[in-house]
Structure formats: structure tokens, C-alpha cells
Amino acid sequence: MIVFRYLAREVMVGMLAVSSILLVIIMSGRFVKYLTRAASGELSPDVVFTILMYRVPSFLELILPLGLFLGFLLGYGRLYLESEMTVLEACGLSRRRLLAYSMGPALFVAILVGALGVYITPYSGGQANEIVDRQETNSEFENLTPGRFQKQKTGKRVTYTDSIEGESQLGMVFIADQNNSNKRMQITLAKTGTTHFDEEADQRFLVLENGYRYEGVPGQGDYIELGYERYGTEIEKKNQAIRLNDVETLPTAYLWQSDKDQHRAQLHWRLSLPVLAIVVTLLAVPLSRVNPRQGRYARLAPSIVLYLTYLSILSTVTSDVGKGAYGPWSIWFVHLIFTLFALNMLLFGNFWSRLYNRIPPLNIKLPGKKSG
Structure with missing residues (x-):
């Protein structure tokens, strides 16, 4: 239990740091966007922070899996770099037990992301859309800012x-x-x-x-x-239509009973986000194993590229499911492919490492003058 708490703390500290930085960056961009709209009279300055707070759950449901992934890479990478993981393995910490300990933070994040995607984000997104739409239906005199043309x-x-x-x-x-x-x-x-x-x-x-x-x-x-x-x-009337039927803000229970392609795609996207957190954990555990000579950040860039590839493919397939090009099973097929890839690295990681190390280096002779 002591080892589990130590490993979980390393991962969670890194995850919170990365997630906080990403959240601040995304919120800053959205804040500037809303301030621009408030300055032009489209939004009242009083509702800018309210809209921004309602948007936070939708940011977190995508930030937290990435933060968890980087938390494993940074936390376990430090342990490998300082040979702490080597000492733990010498004391009997097997890879299977390391993976089991890693599932603790992964399950916590998966449950949190699932709650955000299934319940909190649709409600908060609907509230934010309603505020924005009601602001857009207001007249220009209701959104005036004193002292500004x-x-x-x-x-x-x-x-x-x-x-x-x-x-x-x-x-x-x-x-x-x-x-x-x-x-x-x-x-x-x-x-x-x-x-x-x-x-x-x-x-x-x-x-x-x-x-x-x-x-x-x-x-x-x-x-x-x-x-x-x-x-x-x-005062001229504006369009009074309120965007209350946005597919991203529909309740999950309603999506469950609907047979529309767009609704089914949104439902399976929400249900697949917790699975994303589990799969990236399976990917992060073998990817975090670095040689002390390589440095802590040796595999960080390739790992981020792998995660972005995973997320982009999943998002593209979900969009195609919403258009009726594929069935909802294709979303889970993407998870299956990356799960098999992660299991391959977990079970046969040493084999591929030895095979890579046996590849002889290329001896390329550059043309030049012969020495006398």
C-alpha cells in the first residue's frame, strides 16, 4: 500500500500540474474571445465569467486524459531516471503489479471523466448556450457598455x-x-x-x-x-430562437433512446471517454520506461504524437458515425486497436527493445580528401 500511494502521488501531482496549465491556456483563449464579443456589444460583460465557468467541464473531459497520460510519463520517467523504479523491481515489484497499481489513478480519472461527459458537461453546455443565445437576442441597447462606441x-x-x-x-x-x-x-x-x-x-x-x-x-x-x-x-427585434437542442447538450438518457446517427455518435463518444483514460494508461506504462542515459524526456514527444493520433482518429471516426458512414461499433474498434498496441508493448516490450538494439548502425562515409 505504501508503494501504491507513492506511485499514485507521483502520477497525480504530474497530472494536476499538466492539467492546470492546459486549462489555463484554453480558458485564456476563450476568455479573450468572449471579451472581444463583449467589447463589440454582442455579449454583456456581466455574463463573460459565467459562460466561461460553464465551459470548464467540456474542457476538463479532454484535458484530464491527456494530463493523466503525461502524468505517467513524467512521474514514472523520473523514477526510472533516478533508478528508484529499478530498486522497486529488485524488491519484488513486477510489471504486472506496477500495471495494477497504475489502474488506481486511471480508474479515478475514468470515473471523473465519465461523470463529466455523461451528466455535467451536457447540462453546463446547455446553460452556456442558453446564456449566449439570450444575449444575441437582446437589442443593441441592452448590451451597451458605458463609455464605449x-x-x-x-x-x-x-x-x-x-x-x-x-x-x-x-x-x-x-x-x-x-x-x-x-x-x-x-x-x-x-x-x-x-x-x-x-x-x-x-x-x-x-x-x-x-x-x-x-x-x-x-x-x-x-x-x-x-x-x-x-x-x-x-428597437428592431432580433432572432428569438434559442439553441436548446444542440446535440452536445442533450441529456444522455435522451440520446440513449434516440436512433439518429448524430445522437448515437454523441452517446458513444461520451461513453468512450472513460475508456480513453484506461487505454492511455496501458500506453503510458511501457512508454514511461526510459534508460537513465536517454534522459527524462526522451520518449515524451513521440508519446504525445501517439496520443494526438489516437484522439484525432477517434474524433474523425465519431464524426463519420454521426454522418452515417459507419456504425457505432467503429468507435470501439479504434479503442480495440490501441488497446492491442498497448498490450503488445506491455507483453513484448523487451523483445522489441532487444531487436532494436541488435540493429547495426549505419556506417556512412562522406566523400573527402584523402589524408597524405
């Missing part, structure tokens, strides 16, 4: 306000709108503004007070100036 996503309207109080009260308002047909520019200024919703008409209005409205073509002198005490304009 914001361009409408569609059209040539630019809107600005210096302050927002509550949900409907605006400070000084500036609106510039250009007509595409005759290129006339309409500029509206107001000291204050208020958004008002008419429940009977199911329509939202912007009411401006104490301002001016200018209309004309830039470069020409035929501008029209209009002063007003109270001016109301209808």
Missing part, C-alpha cells in the same frame, strides 16, 4: 452612452446610422434615454429626451436639423 453586428449603426443606471435608464446617448440606399447619415443626440417595453404590442422602444437629430449626406450642405424634447423609436 459599439457597432451593431448587422448594419452601419454606432451607439454610445456615457452611463447606465439600472436596466433601462441611459445617460447621454449618441446614435449614428447610415442608410445604405442613399448614403444619408442620421445622427441623434440626447441628454438622457430610456428603454421601454410595451407588453401589449410585444415590442421594445427607445425614448430619448432633450436632444437633436441631424440628417444629411457627408460632404454636402443640405443637412436637416431637428430639435426635440421627447423622441421615441422602435
Whole structure:
């Protein structure tokens, strides 16, 4: 039990370090993306962190197997490099027992990834999609950021306000709108503004007070100036469709009862993620065995390439299953191929190593001048 705890700690520490770094990198990229959308007025700044937190489970279900894989390579690689694994083997730690001890962290990660993929990720992804879609259905005045000129996503309207109080009260308002047909520019200024919703008409209005409205073509002198005490304009409705039926956010129980190819592909993808964690453990245990002369990171790059190949093939086959090109069995066939490859390295690793060492080096003579 002491050896098991020692080995598990080495693996879990490496896994947590790698997973944390990868999670920070991915979240930083998504955070910049959401901030860009918030700056352009597509999202409210108040919901950026909420959406990002809802996306974390979907990141973790792919990061954790990779973190586990690298945790074995780094943890066991250090033990081989410092000859600690050699001492453990001399004390009776066989490869079979080492593999059995390695299944402890693997089963823990597999259960965690399974819970994320089957239950948590669909729910959190649905909540994130709902927030994003509701933000996109809001009008441009509901997503305004004080002190920033914001361009409408569609059209040539630019809107600005210096302050927002509550949900409907605006400070000084500036609106510039250009007509595409005759290129006339309409500029509206107001000291204050208020958004008002008419429940009977199911329509939202912007009411401006104490301002001016200018209309004309830039470069020409035929501008029209209009002063007003109270001016109301209808706020254009956006698409009210909410993306609640995304296949990645559908409950697993619903996917289980569905016979659609896309739904079956998503179901088997979720069920195969825990298997991915077990298979990469079978791959990592023989790959982590390094010669002290080779260094700790000798097999790290080839191992990462092998993992990415495994994941890319699995993702491609899942996509093809969703299109109806193959049956769901093909997803499990990919797992079977890499499982057999891992068992081959576990059972016949010494044979292949001896065969590789017996290959004579190539003696290549470079042309040059003969020495006198």
C-alpha cells in the first residue's frame, strides 16, 4: 500500500500540474474571445465569467486524459531516471503489479471523466448556450457598455452612452446610422434615454429626451436639423430562437433512446471517454520506461504524437458515425486497436527493445580528401 500511494502521488501531482496549465491556456483563449464579443456589444460583460465557468467541464473531459497520460510519463520517467523504479523491481515489484497499481489513478480519472461527459458537461453546455443565445437576442441597447462606441453586428449603426443606471435608464446617448440606399447619415443626440417595453404590442422602444437629430449626406450642405424634447423609436427585434437542442447538450438518457446517427455518435463518444483514460494508461506504462542515459524526456514527444493520433482518429471516426458512414461499433474498434498496441508493448516490450538494439548502425562515409 505504501508503494501504491507513492506511485499514485507521483502520477497525480504530474497530472494536476499538466492539467492546470492546459486549462489555463484554453480558458485564456476563450476568455479573450468572449471579451472581444463583449467589447463589440454582442455579449454583456456581466455574463463573460459565467459562460466561461460553464465551459470548464467540456474542457476538463479532454484535458484530464491527456494530463493523466503525461502524468505517467513524467512521474514514472523520473523514477526510472533516478533508478528508484529499478530498486522497486529488485524488491519484488513486477510489471504486472506496477500495471495494477497504475489502474488506481486511471480508474479515478475514468470515473471523473465519465461523470463529466455523461451528466455535467451536457447540462453546463446547455446553460452556456442558453446564456449566449439570450444575449444575441437582446437589442443593441441592452448590451451597451458605458463609455464605449459599439457597432451593431448587422448594419452601419454606432451607439454610445456615457452611463447606465439600472436596466433601462441611459445617460447621454449618441446614435449614428447610415442608410445604405442613399448614403444619408442620421445622427441623434440626447441628454438622457430610456428603454421601454410595451407588453401589449410585444415590442421594445427607445425614448430619448432633450436632444437633436441631424440628417444629411457627408460632404454636402443640405443637412436637416431637428430639435426635440421627447423622441421615441422602435428597437428592431432580433432572432428569438434559442439553441436548446444542440446535440452536445442533450441529456444522455435522451440520446440513449434516440436512433439518429448524430445522437448515437454523441452517446458513444461520451461513453468512450472513460475508456480513453484506461487505454492511455496501458500506453503510458511501457512508454514511461526510459534508460537513465536517454534522459527524462526522451520518449515524451513521440508519446504525445501517439496520443494526438489516437484522439484525432477517434474524433474523425465519431464524426463519420454521426454522418452515417459507419456504425457505432467503429468507435470501439479504434479503442480495440490501441488497446492491442498497448498490450503488445506491455507483453513484448523487451523483445522489441532487444531487436532494436541488435540493429547495426549505419556506417556512412562522406566523400573527402584523402589524408597524405
